[in-house]
Amino acid sequence: MSLTSNAHLDFERPLTPMPPRRTRAAWRSRVSSWDVKFTPYLLIAPFFVIFTVFGLFPLLYNGVVSLRTWRLDDPSNDGWAGLANYRQLLHDGAFRHALINTFGIFLVSTIPQLLMALILASVLNRKLRLRTTLRVGVLLPYITPLAASTLVFAAIFARDSGVMNYILSLVHVHAIDWQEDKYWSWLAIAIMVNWRWVGYNALIYLGAMQSVPRDLYEASALDGAKPWQQLWKITVPMIRPTLIFTIVLSTIGGMQLFTEPLLFNQKTADATGGTAGQFNTVALMIYKTGWKDLNLGYAAAIAWALFVIILVLAGLNAFVANRRVAGGK
Amino acid sequence: MTTLQAPPVVAKRRHSRGLNRSPQETPAKFLNYVVLAVTIVLAAFPIYWTFVVASSTEEETAKIPPSAIPRGNLGKNFHTVFNSDNVYFIKSLVNSLIVASVVTVSVLFFCSLAGFAFAKLRFKGRDPLMVLLIATLAVPTQIGIVALYILMSKMPSWLGGNWNGQLRAVIAPNLVTAFGVFYMRQFILEAVPDEIVEAARVDGASTIRIYWNVIAPAIRPAIGILGLFTFAAIWNDFQWPLITLTGDRITVQVALSRLASGQFVMYTQVLAGAFLATLPLLVVFFLAGKQIVAGIMEGAVKS
Numbered sequence: 001m002s003l004t005s006n007a008h009l010d011f012e013r014p015l016t017p018m019p020p021r022r023t024r025a026a027w028r029s030r031v032s033s034w035d036v037k038f039t040p041y042l043l044i045a046p047f048f049v050i051f052t053v054f055g056l057f058p059l060l061y062n063g064v065v066s067l068r069t070w071r072l073d074d075p076s077n078d079g080w081a082g083l084a085n086y087r088q089l090l091h092d093g094a095f096r097h098a099l100i101n102t103f104g105i106f107l108v109s110t111i112p113q114l115l116m117a118l119i120l121a122s123v124l125n126r127k128l129r130l131r132t133t134l135r136v137g138v139l140l141p142y143i144t145p146l147a148a149s150t151l152v153f154a155a156i157f158a159r160d161s162g163v164m165n166y167i168l169s170l171v172h173v174h175a176i177d178w179q180e181d182k183y184w185s186w187l188a189i190a191i192m193v194n195w196r197w198v199g200y201n202a203l204i205y206l207g208a209m210q211s212v213p214r215d216l217y218e219a220s221a222l223d224g225a226k227p228w229q230q231l232w233k234i235t236v237p238m239i240r241p242t243l244i245f246t247i248v249l250s251t252i253g254g255m256q257l258f259t260e261p262l263l264f265n266q267k268t269a270d271a272t273g274g275t276a277g278q279f280n281t282v283a284l285m286i287y288k289t290g291w292k293d294l295n296l297g298y299a300a301a302i303a304w305a306l307f308v309i310i311l312v313l314a315g316l317n318a319f320v321a322n323r324r325v326a327g328g329k
Numbered sequence: 330m331t332t333l334q335a336p337p338v339v340a341k342r343r344h345s346r347g348l349n350r351s352p353q354e355t356p357a358k359f360l361n362y363v364v365l366a367v368t369i370v371l372a373a374f375p376i377y378w379t380f381v382v383a384s385s386t387e388e389e390t391a392k393i394p395p396s397a398i399p400r401g402n403l404g405k406n407f408h409t410v411f412n413s414d415n416v417y418f419i420k421s422l423v424n425s426l427i428v429a430s431v432v433t434v435s436v437l438f439f440c441s442l443a444g445f446a447f448a449k450l451r452f453k454g455r456d457p458l459m460v461l462l463i464a465t466l467a468v469p470t471q472i473g474i475v476a477l478y479i480l481m482s483k484m485p486s487w488l489g490g491n492w493n494g495q496l497r498a499v500i501a502p503n504l505v506t507a508f509g510v511f512y513m514r515q516f517i518l519e520a521v522p523d524e525i526v527e528a529a530r531v532d533g534a535s536t537i538r539i540y541w542n543v544i545a546p547a548i549r550p551a552i553g554i555l556g557l558f559t560f561a562a563i564w565n566d567f568q569w570p571l572i573t574l575t576g577d578r579i580t581v582q583v584a585l586s587r588l589a590s591g592q593f594v595m596y597t598q599v600l601a602g603a604f605l606a607t608l609p610l611l612v613v614f615f616l617a618g619k620q621i622v623a624g625i626m627e628g629a630v631k632s
Contacts, residue, residue, distance in 0.1 A: 034532070039536040044458065046439045047505045051465055054502035058473030058480055075420040082617035086448030108621050123364050126357035136618035139625070143614045144376060145565040147582040148603035149591055152379045155596045161391050163378065190344075199372060200625065210353065227355065235352070252469055258568050262586075269590040283471075283568075290475050291572055300475040303601035307472045314467070 060306070065300035071293035085301035095285065095302060099309075101186070101261075101273070102281045106254035109190035114246060114296060116194065117201035122231050124202060125209050133204075134292060138199030146196070150263040151191045157264075182278040189260045189279055197253075201246050208242035209235055244321050248314060255310050258283040282306050350464065376607065383601040390596060406601035413588060417577040418602060421584035423595055428496055428580055429563040432503045435551055436559045439505035444513025449526045450536065459514070465507045477502070478572060494575040503563060509555055516551040517544060554624040561610055581606045602623045 089095055120138065128130045128134060141149065156164050157178035165175045178188045216234050225233065236243070261273040261284045271288040273280025282302065290299030367377040382390055384403040389396055410418050444626045446452070447459050492498040520542060529539045574583055588602045614621065 030504065032535070034531075035535050036530075037452070040446040040450040040455070041451035043442040043450075043536075044510075047443050047507065047510050048458075048464065050502065050505050051507065054477065054480075055465065055468065055473070059468065059470060060473075061476040062473050065479060070479070080416045114362075120364070120368060122352065123357070125352045126355055127353060128357045128361075128362055128365075132364050132619055132622070135622045135626075136614075138365075138372055139618065140369075140372045140614070141378065141620055143561055143610050143621070144581055145567075145585075145603075145606050145610065147565075147567050147585050148379065148607045149375055150604050151585065151599050154383070154589075155382055155390075155600060156375065156378060156595075158596075161395070161596075163395050166393065166395055195371070195375065195482035199368070203622060204624045210626075212351075214351035214353070219348065227352065228603045230352065248467070248473040252467075256469065256471055263589060266594075267590075267592070268586060268594075286475065287572065290478070296475050296479065303472045303475055307469065310469055310472070311413070 004237075013024060025108050046221070062300045062303055062307075065297060066304050068297050070295075070297035070300070072291075072296060081297060085298050086305075088298060089301050089305060090177050094280070095305075097277055098273070098280045098282045098285045101277075101279055102257060105186050105189050105193075105257060105279070105281065106251070108186055109193040110247075110250045110254055113194045113197055113250065114201060114243070116198045117205055117246075118205075118231075118236070120198060120202035121205035121209060121225075121267070122235065123148075124206050137201065138202060140199070141196045142194070142200040146259045147263060149196065150192060153188070153195075156186045179264065180278070185264070185274060187278040189257075189264060192260050193254075193257070197250070201250075202244060204234060204242060205239060208239040212238040244317065248317055250318065251313050252310060255306060255313070256283045257281045258287065262287070282309075356549050376611070379600045381602050382596050383604040385597055387595060387597050397522065402597070403601065404596050407605070409598050410588065410602045410605070413598070416584050416587045416602075417579065418581070418584050418605070420577050420587075421579050421581045422605070424496060424579060425564055425581040428499050429560045431500050432563045433556050433559045435500075436503045436506055436509045437556055440509030440513045440555065441517075441544070441548055441552070442540060443505070443510040444515075444517050447510065447514040447538050448517035449521060449523065449544070451537075462510060466511070474560065474572060475512075476570060481573060493573045494578060496574070496578060498573040499563075499566070499580065500568050502569075506559070509559065512555055513551060516548060520551075521545045551621075553617070554620050557613060557621055558624065561613065564610060 005089070018041065034105050066085050067081060067083070068301070069077055069079055069084075071077055071118050124131075124135060156162050159165060159175055159177050162178070164178070168174075168176065176184050178184050212235060216238070217230055220230055220234055259280050261281045262271055264267060264279065265272065265274060271284060284308070286299050286302050286306070289302060290296050341403070354483045381399050382397065384399040384401065385398070385405055386402050389400055389402075395439050410416070426437060447455065447462075478493060484490055484492045489497075495537075524537060525543055529543055533544065559605075565582065566580070567586070570580045570583050571586060574580065579587075585602045587601070589599045
């Protein structure tokens with residue numbers, strides 16, 4: 001854009017009697033200097049515009065919505081609600097349960113997930129036959145659509161016809177009601193989450209492991225360290241930034257768990273997270289409050305509460321990470 | 330490659346029974362292969378099981394023991410899926426293709442332009458802006474969906490009014506991504522020497538001409554990888570499309586959730602739909618799985 005406006009300005013200037021070729025050269029060097037100065041901003045602008053409009057603004061505006069009465073079924077009933085939505089939130093037992101479920105499922109999924117990923121990565125880090133095929137194989141779940149995999153897991157974990165209970169029956173375990181029982185439902189959802197993310201995280205770790213200097217291992221091997229000791233004493237400390245990165249990512253993802261609790265339900269259209277909300281999560285509750293109960297104001301208040309929780313967790317992560325660095329020195 | 334680089338001296342040392350080697354040079358043991366085999370069976374099983382159930386009749390799925398091999402009912406189940414009321418499965422496949430293609434082309438275009446600017450152009454505020462861009466990666470924008478929905482509903486009339494229920498509501502927020510810009514910047518930093526850009530500049534080439542003649546040909550591999558990731562991410566996107574899209578203007582993942590929303594869930598049909606929603610990505614994965622793995626291992630890829 002700056003090119004054309006510059007050209008325009010240039011023509012409006014009173015013409016000095018100069019040979020046409022020199023004017024043209026001057027004009028070209030003008031355009032060129034504008035190009036060097038301003039085109040870079042033009043190139044990076046689309047990202048900042050899109051992020052501001054569809055990312056940052058909604059996030060902040062969400063705070064405004066949470067202070068208002070905003071119902072989809074009754075748009076005329078619209079006005080400032082003060083802190084009413086937040087007061088309701090403090091006394092909402094369903095929110096408290098959803099929060100406990102979210103944390104519970106997060107713990108059951110994240111800790112084993114990252115440990116399994118670490119072990120898988122260290123196995124993949126060996127000298128292997130079929131190396132590429134194996135790496136691609138562990139990534140298969142990552143590429144599968146979340147809605148599709150959740151639905152097949154719902155079939156696998158079905159109480160009466162599910163293959164999981166059939167396999168368990170072979171080792172004389174009674175049929176488990178994976179959807180009705182609270183803690184079994186958490187485990188089922190954690191299995192879905194881990195199925196998807198173990199291979200992905202393993203490849204991230206593998207990438208980091210390959211940049212660990214080899215002589216570190218050789219030195220420790222001469223001291224008689226076993227492979228698993230090398231893993232804990234050399235590999236893990238060396239790939240710590242990557243570990244923190246994956247912990248932060250799984251925390252943010254885990255706090256926003258939505259598709260699994262929505263589609264694992266017997267009646268997915270209810271969006272209740274089980275008949276008694278036994279695997280209801282905060283993100284699912286935002287959806288149900290906003291688009292099933294049509295109460296956008298309250299949904300926005302829940303969303304802001306979740307936002308604050310994520311901020312606190314991220315801060316905690318950073319704090320612990322820094323302290324461990326300081327302590328190690 | 331690692332084997333070629335390992336000096337033979339190392340192997341001849343006294344403690345040579347695999348102990349004084351780095352993990353990459355330690356040959357995997359039988360147990361390692363067992364762990365990997367089990368992992369891959371577990372990774373593939375749900376996808377295989379989708380196919381098994383999708384090809385069965387409801388009676389066959391209720392049998393004990395369940396059939397572990399595919400049956401002959403796949404075509405019939407597809408047919409039922411395509412004709413389910415209020416699901417619009419075929420149309421949703423087309424919609425998904427449209428949304429994912431438009432977003433992919435746009436992401437590749439805008440992200441490579443911005444990545445080029447951040448990698449090779451000098452301008453005031455470049456480094457702080459790059460830090461800002463990276464920081465946006467950590468912003469959980471999904472939490473803003475309530476206000477995003479309101480924003481979409483209040484689009485001004487010169488932009489077509491209410492965007493909810495239209496594919497553009499899913500397309501617009503994804504037109505250019507922080508991750509894409511970051512990825513392209515990293516790639517261009519390494520793939521294009523500064524001297525070539527300087528030389529083109531001295532020859533009088535404009536910024537856009539440099540992008541077109543110097544950068545664009547050099548970033549083909551990055552275009553491939555970022556394109557695959559973007560396409561897959563948009564194809565799989567679920568939460569926001571579920572909220573904003575309505576009627577027959579839905580993506581395939583939303584159509585799939587509608588298949589499963591009946592009072593009585595017929596898993597043969599639901600999983601026939603799930604299989605169809607997964608199939609295009611499986612094809613992509615078998616063609617380019619190696620590149621996707623490389624992309625993740627480079628450590629820059631975010632979900």
